[in-house]
Amino acid sequence: MIRLHHVPWSRSFRVLWLLQEMGITPDVVRYRIGDKAMREEGLLARSPGGRIPALEIDGITVFESAAVLQYLCESRPEFGFGRAPGDPDRVAYLEAMGFAETMASLIEQLNLNHLFLRPPAKPSPAVVKLNTLRLKATLDAFDRMIAGEYILPSGFSAADAMMGFNLFAAPYYVKLDPWPGLQAYWERLSSRPAFRAAAALEGPQDFYGQDFYEVPSDG
Ligand SMILES: N[C@@H](CCC(=O)N[C@@H](CS)C(=O)NCC(=O)O)C(=O)O
Numbered sequence: 001m002i003r004l005h006h007v008p009w010s011r012s013f014r015v016l017w018l019l020q021e022m023g024i025t026p027d028v029v030r031y032r033i034g035d036k037a038m039r040e041e042g043l044l045a046r047s048p049g050g051r052i053p054a055l056e057i058d059g060i061t062v063f064e065s066a067a068v069l070q071y072l073c074e075s076r077p078e079f080g081f082g083r084a085p086g087d088p089d090r091v092a093y094l095e096a097m098g099f100a101e102t103m104a105s106l107i108e109q110l111n112l113n114h115l116f117l118r119p120p121a122k123p124s125p126a127v128v129k130l131n132t133l134r135l136k137a138t139l140d141a142f143d144r145m146i147a148g149e150y151i152l153p154s155g156f157s158a159a160d161a162m163m164g165f166n167l168f169a170a171p172y173y174v175k176l177d178p179w180p181g182l183q184a185y186w187e188r189l190s191s192r193p194a195f196r197a198a199a200a201l202e203g204p205q206d207f208y209g210q211d212f213y214e215v216p217s218d219g
Helices: 013-021 065-075 090-116 125-145 158-172 180-190 193-202
Strands: 003-006 027-030 054-057 060-063
Touching: 003 013, 013 065, 013 158, 013 193, 054 065, 060 065, 065 090, 065 158, 090 125, 090 158, 125 158, 125 180, 158 180, 180 193
Parallel strands: 003 027
Antiparallel strands: 003 054, 054 060
8 A cells, every 4th residue: 555645736746646657546545734634633633743755655654845856766776766875976866865955945935925924924026026936936946956858867756756846836827938947948858758647646736726926025
């Protein structure tokens, strides 16, 4: 039994996608951000911070998307999605696995401000502006990290699933027009059969209620 604790179109999409790249369709336990169930024992026993993803697999549970992907790469090396010590792309692989969360933490702050505050709380224009600028800077860096078709010269890896998923979310806050290379990369990733299969399992995204979120004016 392989079971994914999951919020649709969130960071746990990375896991759903890499599993599809490996031909694995897990059982999925779905949550929504803010669900009481995310603070209850069923999830907390598997992910102590009450965060998703958590993956039950091979008799263990793994949480943190980078750890889950790395576990999948190491336990199923035949797919070649990891880069082992000694591999010429190892350092770039590790950097991208980590940098994905540098970027995702900015997206998370923007999600919090734009999507999850309840009145009378309002997004802070200063915080949103700063985080949007910082997100732009990480996109600029990401653009420069892509070696060719994928992040690594040696081809598709788990680092693309980590970083690539951010390109689903980032354009709700920053338009990608200045980076045609990133747009082409996103087209390439999102046309992979496994990405499409994972997207079909998710169904239409209902995480974002509008196409683009402007920085609120200082009023
Ligand atoms: N660094 C963690 C972040 C996990 C995380 O924060 N996931 C979000 C969804 S994208 C979550 O579970 N949020 C619930 C909450 O903030 O209470 C990872 O990559 O797995």
